[in-house]
Amino acid sequence: MPARKSPVAKKRRAVGEPEPTYVGLPAAWRASEAPTRETPLLLDTHVWIWTLDPSSGALPNHTIRLIERAAASQRLLVSDFSYWEVAMLVRKGRLRLSTDVGIWLDRAGTAPGIVSVPVTRDVLVHSTRLHGEPHGDPADRILIAHAQTLGAALMTCDRGIIDYARRTPGIPVCDAR
Secondary structure: OOOOHHHHHHHHOOOOOOOOOOOOOEEEEHHHOOOOOOOOEEEHHHHHHHHOOHHHHOOHHHHHHHHHHHHHHEEEEHHHHHHHHHHHHHHOOOOOOOOHHHHHHHHOOOOOEEEOEEEEEEEHOOOOOOOOOOOOHHHHHHHHHHHOOOOOOOEEHHHHHHHHHOOOOOOEEEOOO
């Protein structure tokens, strides 16, 4: 007589893990190597800030050109979570803006070519299930998961995120450096 399977084992097989919509090989690529790439771009919070303040000189010209191309075709995305992150950086004194954070965020949200995308529960849960050994910062984990679920590349200068993308299949990242 065959051994009976426990009810717990049946439950584990019946309820599978959700898969991200973006799957594939490691997808870290440099903005300088793909000036005509048509991938949607989700801006990391620091890249979003630098995009809105070109006088900072923080982004190289090849990255600015790629951002402009994406903006022209409505493929330049900003996570609603970045709004929270900007407000937190201001609150902690790690970021100074030229105006009140609420006014700055209102204006940033209407910048030409930038599409704000809401953070869903699926993104939040997926951020806790990233493969491999992801970046430890919860905000970065949420942005990685958001890019993955959108099928977009997370445009960042963060070395930790870029290194994670290079060693982990299915993590789309554009190195903006």
